[in-house]
Amino acid sequence: MISIKNIFVFYIDGFKNMKVGKSLWKIITIKLLIILVVLNYFVYDKTIKTEFKTADEKSNFVYQNLKGK
Amino acid sequence: MEEHLVDWSRAQFALTAMYHWLFVPLTLGLGFIVAIMESIYVKTGSEFWKKTTKFWMTIFAINFAIGVATGIIMEFEFGTNWANYSWFVGDIFGAPLAIEGILAFFMESTFFAVMFFGWNKVDKNFHLLSTWLVAIGSNLSALWILVANGWMQHPVGMTFNPDTVRNEMNNFWDVLLSPVAVSKFLHTIASGYVMASLFVVGVSAWYLLKKRDVIFAKNSMLVGATFGLITALFLTLSGDESAHQVALKQPVKLAAMEGLYEGRTEAGIVGIGMLNPEKTLFNEAEEFIFQIEAPYALSLLGYHDIHAYVPGLKDLVYGNKERGIMGAEEKIAKGKIAIEAFEAYKDAHELKDSENMAQNRLILDENMQYFGYGYLKNPEQIVPPVAITFYAFHIMVALGGWFLVLFALVLFLLTKKDIEKFRVVLWAAVWSIPLGYIAGEAGWVVAEVGRQPWAIQDLMPVGVAATHIATSNVIISFTLFALLFTTLLIAEIKIMTTQIKIGPDGGH
Incomplete structure (x- = not known):
């Protein structure tokens, strides 16, 4: 338990004492929000994985595309 | 497939990849430079080297933080814009990318925290080990994605399964140790090391021009230029192997890199030259308006x-x-046979006609290496944009040569003369920072534009790889990316220049 507490304190201290790191974390958070929420759910919302559930459906979709070229 | 859509999808991927590559090389190289500096600190116990290490570590962190996760967007694009491709490559891409994700997450993230939060809290040697592991971890992450790219340039270690319409990996080691993948990895990481060295030398030169933090700047410059000279030599050697692999596996790319329309023995390399825009496959016009050639060099290199x-x-x-x-026409004919056999196999499968399935499977396997050619309309389609490939290659090589000279000159002036008096050299070092980025991007242009029309060499052209989605959607997301990445780039430049202006004595 002591070691887990030490690790926790290590991270808390680290985050508290950051200088330029604070701005960097803000940028990382905003960026991840844009990438993982906005882009993932609104721009790249339709992928072969979301449109087809089974492997057979996916392979058939690609086969039709390859065939129809 | 609508050409407009394919072009926009390609432009979007190119934009994402090129912006991503603005952040990656500095991470690859600066990690090692910081580790070397910290090693000097641990060995000497000098507070000066601790301060120096901390400064460059902060720069490393800024670049890492801004660049991290920008590569994820490319993975989204695979699913949405390149669905046929992403399914067709199967687990060949999945396995390396999964390893990359796990490595990046566990190795880099764990030791990254020790590296930044652990000063005065963990043992000096353990801290140093963490710094080295962050550097190694970043490079190992790059290994897997470059292995995947190497496979696209020269697909090996797999079998196409017509039932699943996927390529299935049958030999992991063939994929990992493919000479194309290995040379690509070595050449790419070496370019990152040179880029980082240019950055350290250039920023240090700026301090010397401003007559501030002189001792810090000279020592940083010494580490940067030494690392730069060694890695620039390695970059040249790995580039030689890379070109040799291109000659063997992608001869069309090599011909485009040199603007070579007519084959020849004892072929030379064009050192400086201007392509004749009138030259095409269909005429006998001269290849160049002017050129200065190194005789025999292309035969030797290739x-x-x-x-x-x-x-x-x-x-x-x-x-x-x-x-x-073999000409492309013959390959197109074989490719069409492969596609027809593929379709006949699927039809036979539907009818549960095992004899026909086996027969067509055999024909498909025999002609599979030409599968992608079956989608081409004419033989001329195998030629990539020659001018872009040629100029990008020559810009990359010329800049690589300049970097070697610069590192050697800086080292000479640092050790034998008073470099502060050579302001032209110092300014040249500062301006070589953007040149490093240009060289790196030019290298990727050669690698990717030079292998057009292929998404996967010989197996799948880009027109087949792309998903049929609305062009307007791709244009909108292209614009969104351009805005997002440009904002990130501005943020990086702003934070980084602020930190550099604060200098090594400021807070980190």
């Missing part, structure tokens, strides 16, 4: 034999029986 025959674009498009070179 085939390690000064007398070797280097096929030109005409040989590769129309074939050359005398030299045993």
Whole structure:
């Protein structure tokens, strides 16, 4: 338990004492929000994985595309 | 497939990849430079080297933080814009990318925290180990994605399964140790090391020009230029191997890199030259308006034999029986046979006709290596944009040569003269920072534009790889990316320049 507490304190201290790191974390958070929420759910919302559930459906979709070229 | 859509999808991927590559090389190289600096600190116990290490570590962190996760967008694009491709490559891409994700997450993230939060909290040697592991971890992450790219340039270690319409990995080691993948990895990480060295030397030169933090700048410059000179030499050697692999596996790319329409023995490399825009496959016009050539060098570089025959674009498009070179027309015919056998196999499968399935499977397997050619309309389609490939290659090589000279000159002036008096050299070092980025991007242009029309060499052209989605959607997301990445780039430049202006004595 002591070691887990030490690790926790290590991270808390680290985050508290950051200088330029604070701005960097803000940028990382905003960026991840844009990438993982906005882009993932609104721009790249339709992928072969979301449109087809089974492997057979996916392979058939690609086969039709390859065939129809 | 609508050409407009394919072009926009390609432009979007190119934009994402090129912006991503603005952040990656500095991470690859600066990690090691910081580790070297910290090693000096641990060995000498000097507070000066601790301060120096901390400064460059902060720069490393800024670049890492801004660049992290920008590569994820490319993975989204695979699913949405390149669905046929992403399914067709199967687990070949999945396995390396999964390893990359796990490595990046566990190795880099864990030791990253120790590296930044652990000063005065963990043992000096453990801290140093963490710094080295962050550097190694970043490079190992790059290994897996470059292995995946190497496979696209030269697909090996897999079998196409017509039932699943996927390529299935049958030999992991063939994929990992493919000479194309290995040379690509080595050449790419070496370019990152050179870029980071240019950055350290250039920023240090700026301090010297401003007459501030002189001792810090000179010592940083010494580490940067030494690391830069060694890695620039390695970059040259790995580039030589890379070109050799291109000659063997992607001869069309090599011909485009050199603007070589007519094949020849004892072929030279164009040192400086201007392509003749009138030149096409269909005429006998001169290839160049002017050129200065290093004789024999292309035969030597490509085939390690000064007398070797280097096929030109005409040989590769129309074939050359005398030299045993198969033309694209014949490959297209074989590709069409493969596609027809594939369709016949699927039809037979539907009818549960096992005899027909086996027969067509055999034909498919025999012609599979030409599968992608079956989608081409004419042999001339195998030729990539020659001018872009040629100029990008020559810009990359010329800049690589300049970087070698610069590192050697800086080292000489640092050790034998008073470098502060050589302001022209210092300014040249500062301006070489953007040149490093240009060289790196030019290298990727050669690698990717030079292998057009292929998404996967010989197996899948880009027009087939792309998903049929609305072009307007791709244009909108292209614009969104351009805005997002440009904002990130501005943020990076702003934070980084602020930190550099604060200098090594400021807070980190």
